[in-house]
Amino acid sequence: MKQNKIQIFPSILSGDFGRLADEAKRLEQAGADGIHVDIMDGHFVPNLTFGPRALGAINRATNLFLDVHMMIYNPYDYIEAFIQEGADRLTFHFEATEDVDDALEFIRKCGKKAGLAFCPETSFSMIPKYLTRCDMVLIMTVSPGFGGQQFMADVVEKIQLTRECCDRNRIRQGGVIVPQGSEESLPPFDIQVDGGINAETARACVKAGANVLVSGSFLYEQPSLSQGIQMLRNV
Numbered sequence: 001m002k003q004n005k006i007q008i009f010p011s012i013l014s015g016d017f018g019r020l021a022d023e024a025k026r027l028e029q030a031g032a033d034g035i036h037v038d039i040m041d042g043h044f045v046p047n048l049t050f051g052p053r054a055l056g057a058i059n060r061a062t063n064l065f066l067d068v069h070m071m072i073y074n075p076y077d078y079i080e081a082f083i084q085e086g087a088d089r090l091t092f093h094f095e096a097t098e099d100v101d102d103a104l105e106f107i108r109k110c111g112k113k114a115g116l117a118f119c120p121e122t123s124f125s126m127i128p129k130y131l132t133r134c135d136m137v138l139i140m141t142v143s144p145g146f147g148g149q150q151f152m153a154d155v156v157e158k159i160q161l162t163r164e165c166c167d168r169n170r171i172r173q174g175g176v177i178v179p180q181g182s183e184e185s186l187p188p189f190d191i192q193v194d195g196g197i198n199a200e201t202a203r204a205c206v207k208a209g210a211n212v213l214v215s216g217s218f219l220y221e222q223p224s225l226s227q228g229i230q231m232l233r234n235v
Contacts, residue, residue, distance in 0.1 A: 006211055006213060006234075007034070007190075007212045008213055008229045009034045009036040009212065010030075010032050010035065010036060010220075010229070011036045011037075011038060011214055011215065012035050012058065013049060014220040024058045028062045030228075031226050032064060033065065036194070037050060038050070038069050038071065039051070039055075039070045041071070044096050046145055047146055052078070055068065055086060066088045067115075068090050069194070070090060070093070070096075071096070071117075073097070075090075075093070076106065079103065083107075088112060089113035089136065090114060091114075091138050091192075093117045093119065094122060094126060094130075095122060104130070113136065114133075114134045114135050115134060116138065118138070119140050120141065120152050124161045128165050131165065131175055135173070136189075136190040136192055138193070138194060139158055139192070139193055140193075140195055141155045141197070142195030142196050144195075151197070156208045159193065159210050163188075163189075163209025163210075172185070172188060190212050194214035197215040199218075202215070202232050218232075
């Protein structure tokens with residue numbers, strides 16, 4: 001299988017909330033592929049973080065791709081607000097809404113990439129039907145809501161099953177199904193992992209088939225953000 005370049009999206013949740021613009025510039029200078037912005041509502045997850053205006057402040061400070069992870073109920077209601085403030089990809093949780101298809105379709109109609117996230121306890125059986133309806137699947141490797149949690153190793157099997165399903169059904173980037181024999185015409189489907197990602201766990205996830213890595217605590221604990229990013233990119 002032709003692999004995508006490993007993409008690294010540092011989570012700005014682990015940065016300094018009082019200096020979001022400066023943090024965004026630091027991540028850009030460090031060579032990140034984009035910035036992962038965690039949106040939490042205090043209901044779907046027991047924590048509160050950023051809203052659309054904070055995303056706008058990050059957007060004004062950088063040209064990096066903004067990867068918005070909505071850990072909120074009723075995500076459909078907030079899609080336009082986050083797009084207006086600069087979101088390039090909006091990922092919401094399968095478990096947070098009954099309007100999964102409508103939300104995915106609306107994000108794409110707005111000209112943005114649509115991601116669908118799955119909590120660790122959600123069965124892999126829920127994933128295959130959506131692979132052609134979204135641009136990326138996010139497989140959580142911790143329970144959503146807080147940074148610094150321990151990686152759940154049993155989720156690696158779900159990553160592997162997702163990649164195998166994509167390969168078996170010739171599903172490539174953007175949820176496109178390519179004709180047999182022309183699999184190389186598009187890069188592989190994007191599988192993102194988020195939670196407890198460090199050099200060791202990143203290696204396990206990439207081996208299983210993930211190609212988009214979100215990391216917060218690990219990167220910000222390194223002497224240099226750029227060195228940490230390169231460490232993950234080269235696992």
